Amino acid sequence: MESKIEYYENQSYKFDPLEHFTIRIEEMKKQSSYGKMVASKWMDIYEQILTNEGYPVVHPIGQETFSLYAEFPTGVFEYALDIDGATEFIKENNIEPLKISPKEIIQAVDTGNINRDPNLIKPNHKNPIMILQSKYLTDNHPYCINGNHRIFEAERNNDKEIEVYLFSELKFDPFFYDTFSKAIYFFEIDYWNVILDKRYLLNNENEAFAYRL
Template sequence: MESKIEVYEKKSQYFSPNKHFISRIQEMEKKSVYGAKVAQKWTEILNKSLNSETYPVNHPIGQETFSLYAEYPTGVFEYALDIDGATSLIKERCIKPVQFTPSNIIDAVDQGNINKDPNRIKPNHKNPVIVLQSRYLTDNKPYCINGNHRIFEAYRNNDTQIDVFLFKDLEFVPFFYDILSKATYFFEIDYKYVVSDERYIQSKKGAFVYEF
């Protein structure tokens, strides 16, 4: 199975967050009166803080992070996720894992991007197996951001079960490493709400831009 990761890594370097936001904002402005109000607020945030954010984000040495790529009409955007931070949150909130049969979670692994040579694998189990599932970021399919090898090995060894920390939709928002990743995720939810009338996740304030 061929992985798109290397292609995404290259394309994401040329992504323009400003161009992406402006393009989507213009669509929202034309959609409805409500859309214009949400677009105006996002424009304020874009000009006030997001334009000064560094992109792509600089991943710090010694800290485990993960890049999750999303394809948009304007290009490929890199969402940065803090794996060490996610692990700390799991411990602080005493979150319990979900037990999966490996065959039921193997699809969360990007097997085209996994090293299957045991002589080249460097085990790192300081952080648990973490899987995300989002209608707006993973097409509502599970996607492993940490522990790919452990899921793959459990599947290959026909293990009966594996512990997985599964986070859906808004549950993993605290994992975003940088402000731009968090803002873009909220922005995409508001965009879908305005343009496609997609109401899968709704903000108590009417739009997520008012929570940002």
């Protein structure tokens, strides 16, 4: 399947966070009393916190980050992930990698993240191979956020296994580089919980991720 990375990069600059929040908040208000409560909290968050945040985020020089894109009816949003920070999180929490056959995870590699010109490849193995799998960020598909070339080469060389860190829903919460990225992720969970009248990943009926930001 052809990669959409270049398209996403161009379109993400046009994303209007205020429009996105406004449209979805109005939908949530009309859905239920729970929706009104959650929508009100998110409007407060936008007005008190997010209006002071810049979008798109400026990626730091000298620190490894990764852009993960999501398509919404309002446009393409860029989630910024802190790869260096994720590595520190792995070390601090003594997380162990999985040993997986490259053939099983090659689908996690977006071809748009593979540089096929060997003269332009700059090997950087200070951070391990990391894969996210999220209903809200990756449509439940595994997606490599670091180590794409290593998976690609391991699969091409028929290596038996490769060490990978796999993070499921909410486990990658500490990896968000900026407030907007974390907010949009939590907002997306709350939005669908309201629309579908679910409490996915929550502990009680009146809880919402808006209160965890």
